[in-house]
Amino acid sequence: MVGSLSVLGAGLAFGIGAIGPAIGIGMIGAKTIESMARQPEMAGKLQATMFIALGMTEAIALLGFVLAFVLMGA
Amino acid sequence: MDNMGKMVEELLHELSVQPLFSKHIGTFTLTNYSFFLLIAFVLTVVFFLVGSRRLSLVPKGIGNVVEWAVSFVRDGLCIDMLGSEDGRKYFPFVGTIFFFVLFNDVLGLIPGAKPGTGTLGTTFTWGAIVFLVYNGIGIKKSGFVRYIKSFVPSGTPVVLMPLMFLLEIVSHFLRPLTLGIRLYANMYAGHIMLGIFAILVTISLESLSVGSAVTGGLAFVMHVIMYGFEFFVAGLQAYIFSILTTVYINGALHATEH
Numbered sequence: 001m002v003g004s005l006s007v008l009g010a011g012l013a014f015g016i017g018a019i020g021p022a023i024g025i026g027m028i029g030a031k032t033i034e035s036m037a038r039q040p041e042m043a044g045k046l047q048a049t050m051f052i053a054l055g056m057t058e059a060i061a062l063l064g065f066v067l068a069f070v071l072m073g074a
Numbered sequence: 075m076d077n078m079g080k081m082v083e084e085l086l087h088e089l090s091v092q093p094l095f096s097k098h099i100g101t102f103t104l105t106n107y108s109f110f111l112l113i114a115f116v117l118t119v120v121f122f123l124v125g126s127r128r129l130s131l132v133p134k135g136i137g138n139v140v141e142w143a144v145s146f147v148r149d150g151l152c153i154d155m156l157g158s159e160d161g162r163k164y165f166p167f168v169g170t171i172f173f174f175v176l177f178n179d180v181l182g183l184i185p186g187a188k189p190g191t192g193t194l195g196t197t198f199t200w201g202a203i204v205f206l207v208y209n210g211i212g213i214k215k216s217g218f219v220r221y222i223k224s225f226v227p228s229g230t231p232v233v234l235m236p237l238m239f240l241l242e243i244v245s246h247f248l249r250p251l252t253l254g255i256r257l258y259a260n261m262y263a264g265h266i267m268l269g270i271f272a273i274l275v276t277i278s279l280e281s282l283s284v285g286s287a288v289t290g291g292l293a294f295v296m297h298v299i300m301y302g303f304e305f306f307v308a309g310l311q312a313y314i315f316s317i318l319t320t321v322y323i324n325g326a327l328h329a330t331e332h
Contacts, residue, residue, distance in 0.1 A: 048154065052321055055314045059252035062259045 010068040017064025024057040078277060085269040089262065091193055111190035114177045121177075147172050147316065155320040156327070164323055167207060171200065172316040175257065179308030182261060183301070191311075192261040194254060201250030204319050209246075212326030224329040249322060253315060260311050264304050271297035 032050040036043045093103045125140030133141050147169045153161035175191055182189020191197055212221045225242040226235050271293050278290030 045154075048317065051310075051314055051317055055256065055318055056252075059248075059256055062252065062255045065259050065263070066255055 006071050010071040013071055014064045014068040017067070018061050021057050021061035024060075025054060028053050028057065078273065081273045081276070082270070085266065085273065089188075089192070089265055089269070107188050107190060107193045107196070110181060110188045111178065111196065113187075114174075114181045114190050117181065118173055118177045122173075143173075144169065151313075151316055151320055155317065156324055160323075160327060164211075164320070168316050168319055168323075171204070171319055172312050174200075175315050176308065176312035179261065179311060180305065182265070183304055183308065189261045189265070191257050192265065194258050197257040198250070198254035200257075200315075201252075201254035204253060204322065205246075205250035208319070208322040208326045211323055212329050215327055216330040220330050221326075249318075253318060257311055257315060260307055264300075264307055268297065268300055268304065271300060 028050060032046055035046050039046075091105050091107055093105050094109055095104060097103070121136075122140060125136050128137065130137075148161070148165045151172070152165040152168050155161070156164060178190035178196075181187055182192060209221075212224075215221075216224065225246075226238045230238055274293035275290050275297065278286040278293065280286075
């Protein structure tokens, strides 16, 4: 019982934890495209900054990923 | 469908770290992952040695590829983020990280091979190295006391100072952690996903019906698409790991300026 509940908890931890970062990554992409369309000459710099922001947002989702593994082990 | 669970278990077992030989040298042993780490190391060395054998103004063949890759990292990453002087100074470090991650990620996509970056041990080690290096750069640049003081921005109310300091310390220690987890999770999850699609194709081959043919065909197409996507992820992870390194170095260099 505890085993199956911890698997359920792991799935929920990653699933719910991924909602916020997913919205964040979508917003980063949308705003970058918007800025690129406005100022195409800045595209290179915007892309580099986008990847930095992407990496930081992604890290939050990955904390949920690790938490899921911790819960599965418990 | 009955043996899907067994297949998934087999896949997870295949992706786990296992020693290749039962013999140990002290506490060290060659695992399936560290074996491919060594292969990636040899490949990287050979690639760059062959590429830089005959240096000329207009490179040909593999020399051209090496020059393009190196100038991409040096100009596009280091000099762009750190400026001309510091960019050249820290390019060897950032370039090493970039090509280490890239070669290991791409090598892991060859069927049967493992990505050397697919274990937490390897990625956390690189995270720790980056952590030590960028803090070392910051301390060397502005002195230990001034570097620590720069964690709290000037003009902060005295009441908030301990809180700001604590938050900054936590965020600094989260950096190597997220660097390691990001790379590991991307490699591990990517390989599990490829494995799941492969399992779906195998299962649908077991029974002959229209439904299983459609499912298997779709899974096969997705598998091929995802395989291509993993190459993109390999390059992207190398790029993100090294660009975050330059961002951290840049922050440490200019910590005391404002």
